[in-house]
Amino acid sequence: MTITIRDVADAAGVSTATVSRALRGLANVDEQTRARVQQVAVDLDYVISPSASRLASGRTGSIGVVTPYIARWFFATVLSGVEGVLQNAGMDLLLMSVSSADGHLRLPPAPRLRRRVDAVLAISLPPDDPQLTEVLALGMPTSLIGTQRAGVPGVTIDDVQAGRMATQHLINLGHTSIGVIGGYQVDALHTAEHDRYRGYVQAMQTANLPVDRNRETYGYFTVTGGEQAMTQLLTHPNRPTAVFVMSDEMAFGAIRAMRAHGLTPGKDISIVGVDNHDLAELLDLSTVAQPVADMGRIAAESLLVQLRTGAANSGLESLQLPTQLIVRGSTAPVA
Amino acid sequence: MTITIRDVADAAGVSTATVSRALRGLANVDEQTRARVQQVAVDLDYVISPSASRLASGRTGSIGVVTPYIARWFFATVLSGVEGVLQNAGMDLLLMSVSSADGHLRLPPAPRLRRRVDAVLAISLPPDDPQLTEVLALGMPTSLIGTQRAGVPGVTIDDVQAGRMATQHLINLGHTSIGVIGGYQVDALHTAEHDRYRGYVQAMQTANLPVDRNRETYGYFTVTGGEQAMTQLLTHPNRPTAVFVMSDEMAFGAIRAMRAHGLTPGKDISIVGVDNHDLAELLDLSTVAQPVADMGRIAAESLLVQLRTGAANSGLESLQLPTQLIVRGSTAPVA
DNA sequence: TACCCTTGCGCAAGCGATTACATGCAACAA
DNA sequence: TTGTTGCATGTAATCGCTTGCGCAAGGGTA
Numbered sequence: 006m007t008i009t010i011r012d013v014a015d016a017a018g019v020s021t022a023t024v025s026r027a028l029r030g031l032a033n034v035d036e037q038t039r040a041r042v043q044q045v046a047v048d049l050d051y052v053i054s055p056s057a058s059r060l061a062s063g064r065t066g067s068i069g070v071v072t073p074y075i076a077r078w079f080f081a082t083v084l085s086g087v088e089g090v091l092q093n094a095g096m097d098l099l100l101m102s103v104s105s106a107d108g109h110l111r112l113p114p115a116p117r118l119r120r121r122v123d124a125v126l127a128i129s130l131p132p133d134d135p136q137l138t139e140v141l142a143l144g145m146p147t148s149l150i151g152t153q154r155a156g157v158p159g160v161t162i163d164d165v166q167a168g169r170m171a172t173q174h175l176i177n178l179g180h181t182s183i184g185v186i187g188g189y190q191v192d193a194l195h196t197a198e199h200d201r202y203r204g205y206v207q208a209m210q211t212a213n214l215p216v217d218r219n220r221e222t223y224g225y226f227t228v229t230g231g232e233q234a235m236t237q238l239l240t241h242p243n244r245p246t247a248v249f250v251m252s253d254e255m256a257f258g259a260i261r262a263m264r265a266h267g268l269t270p271g272k273d274i275s276i277v278g279v280d281n282h283d284l285a286e287l288l289d290l291s292t293v294a295q296p297v298a299d300m301g302r303i304a305a306e307s308l309l310v311q312l313r314t315g316a317a318n319s320g321l322e323s324l325q326l327p328t329q330l331i332v333r334g335s336t337a338p339v340a
Numbered sequence: 341m342t343i344t345i346r347d348v349a350d351a352a353g354v355s356t357a358t359v360s361r362a363l364r365g366l367a368n369v370d371e372q373t374r375a376r377v378q379q380v381a382v383d384l385d386y387v388i389s390p391s392a393s394r395l396a397s398g399r400t401g402s403i404g405v406v407t408p409y410i411a412r413w414f415f416a417t418v419l420s421g422v423e424g425v426l427q428n429a430g431m432d433l434l435l436m437s438v439s440s441a442d443g444h445l446r447l448p449p450a451p452r453l454r455r456r457v458d459a460v461l462a463i464s465l466p467p468d469d470p471q472l473t474e475v476l477a478l479g480m481p482t483s484l485i486g487t488q489r490a491g492v493p494g495v496t497i498d499d500v501q502a503g504r505m506a507t508q509h510l511i512n513l514g515h516t517s518i519g520v521i522g523g524y525q526v527d528a529l530h531t532a533e534h535d536r537y538r539g540y541v542q543a544m545q546t547a548n549l550p551v552d553r554n555r556e557t558y559g560y561f562t563v564t565g566g567e568q569a570m571t572q573l574l575t576h577p578n579r580p581t582a583v584f585v586m587s588d589e590m591a592f593g594a595i596r597a598m599r600a601h602g603l604t605p606g607k608d609i610s611i612v613g614v615d616n617h618d619l620a621e622l623l624d625l626s627t628v629a630q631p632v633a634d635m636g637r638i639a640a641e642s643l644l645v646q647l648r649t650g651a652a653n654s655g656l657e658s659l660q661l662p663t664q665l666i667v668r669g670s671t672a673p674v675a
Numbered sequence: 676t677a678c679c680c681t682t683g684c685g686c687a688a689g690c691g692a693t694t695a696c697a698t699g700c701a702a703c704a705a
Numbered sequence: 706t707t708g709t710t711g712c713a714t715g716t717a718a719t720c721g722c723t724t725g726c727g728c729a730a731g732g733g734t735a
Contacts, residue, residue: 081419084411100405283563
């Protein structure tokens with residue numbers, strides 16, 4: 006019924022070993038033989054059995070992508086970049102979401118990864134996440150996206166710089182009373198958010214402006230989280246004239262909170278986000294753009310290199326991609 | 341080094357056959373034996389080799405998800421629903437994007453699916469897409485999401501009704517001059533869009549309103565596409581007072597086009613979309629909500645049933661989920 | 676007591692590749 | 706001529722499970 010390497014070998018008049026070598030492009034196969042084998046394989050509509058191949062070779066030819074969310078813009082966009090690269094490389098992409106801060110419950114990823122993938126790509130897992138630690142303990146090539154952890158290659162943006170750029174932009178517009186909206190309590194910040202916060206502080210201090218803890222709020226890393234945080238800022242007596250929001254989705258929420266209070270972004274309060282989310286332009290949101298899909302692509306690419314060159318660290322310990330300030334209507338000179 | 345079923349068998353004092361049966365919960369295993377085997381497996385930190393299991397059993401334990409886009413809201417949300425169900429079921433999810441109308445080039449999915457998955461879930465592939473035909477020719481259980489094709493189980497919403505509801509809503513508000521923005525040229529519409537269009541026509545005709553082809557525009561199924569389409573409608577002499585937009589993302593674009601012309605949604609022109617996109621509320625967009633994540637969940641669930649009960653068609657030929665009109669500020673009584 | 680079923684388990688034959696090792700042959704140098 | 710070397714290929718062990726079949730023991734039934 007389904008045809009095997011045996012059938013191809015017989016039809017081509019060679020051994021299965023030769024078929025295997027020929028089809029995989031290994032050296033030491035006569036070009037004529039190779040051509041004949043390939044032809045026969047096509048004629049017979051032969052498809053290699055991945056299971057058999059995996060069992061025999063010990064390689065699975067697939068890589069696992071571990072992410073806390075699938076449907077959120079950032080994650081879906083990274084995933085999309087990753088997928089393109091892996092598809093080109095002929096690798097299977099095993100998608101796996103893990104439990105995340107907002108409590109959606111999932112099985113721990115490490116056991117689900119063992120023996121089924123050759124490498125792992127982890128998107129925005131906090132560097133101290135025990136789940137991540139377990140995954141790393143598996144001992145396979147792993148690459149991080151969006152976070153950094155010592156000894157593990159990864160691609161991020163320069164979050165400090167991003168925070169600095171955003172804040173500096175507000176400062177340049179004459180704002181002196183600048184608030185912050187982030188995703189978690191300061192102490193529990195992921196590296197990314199923490200670094201963005203550091204950038205903010207740097208910019209403020211360089212400009213000799215006060216860093217006022219009362220103008221910092223944190224909520225969930227969502228539209229609603231941003232909305233709540235902004236609402237809180239607005240009801241504060243010492244209301245800032247500009248706010249640095251650590252992600253565009255939160256900024257969307259912040260904008261909504263403003264509207265609910267009859268305020269207009271850019272006019273009453275300036276808002277700058279980070280991401281350059283698909284809809285940031287639509288909402289006229291100033292933001293620090295990060296090359297999200299590229300982060301996925303590059304991380305995947307580097308993982309493939311790591312896989313080919315043996316588990317040797319692929320030179321790239323950690324890569325930081327450039328960001329770019331995009332000025333839109335949500336930021337304007339202070340009144 | 342890595343421990344095998346052999347090791348577990350030896351340690352438990354049984355044969356590998358028994359270990360296999362015990363661990364998989366098959367019948368005809370003494371409960372005491374089973375318990376012992378399980379304990380030993382845990383103690384030894386045994387993890388079954390999927391490759392070996394697949395090779396021996398012929399089942400891959402994974403299902404392929406084929407989608408034209410990953411990063412777009414609808415697709416990412418469906419995917420998220422699917423992933424949850426599959427993870428619970430212990431199935432691997434092989435993600436694969438395919439080439440789509442907007443020209444991103446990919447390998448044909450069918451060959452990449454052969455022998456590596458037990459079933460396929462196809463998201464919003466046009467029913468007459470040759471790629472889909474090839475996939476179906478693989479002869480494995482397949483389920484569709486968002487589109488319908490005779491003989492293939494799938495889950496959709498009642499798109500005709502969605503179109504009707506949206507249009508009727510506008511009619512109820514007193515609008516008589518109602519335009520349409522869709523994703524493609526009418527003739528090339530997917531079933532979903534085509535049905536939504538039919539719903540629109542039905543509602544118009546029932547209300548004895550003219551269906552004016554000049555008030556129909558089509559662009560890409562994106563924010564930009566919607567923007568362009570709306571721009572076109574706006575420059576039209578016979579400008580509609582309300583527009584039914586076939587997706588929220590296009591509606592976002594339409595809103596943007598309006599703003600660019602100094603018009604306000606709901607005030608100058610009413611806009612109603614379909615989806616209830618995450619950000620629809622933020623943009624105050626009236627829309628026909630569809631349970632996107634549920635579609636993914638249900639389709640996945642039904643596929644699992646199909647898999648368990650043998651390839652027998654799982655009863656469910658095609659399921660239609662209910663939609664709900666959500667009225668927000670983008671629609672208002674005609675001036 | 677004799678017979679039949681059921682239950683629990685082991686035996687061993689696959690599943691379909693990969694790959695270390697062996698082999699044969701041609702070319703080449705000594 | 707003979708010994709080396711290297712290339713192209715074949716042999717067969719191996720990867721780690723699943724599963725059809727057979728067998729023994731125990732319990733019911735006639």
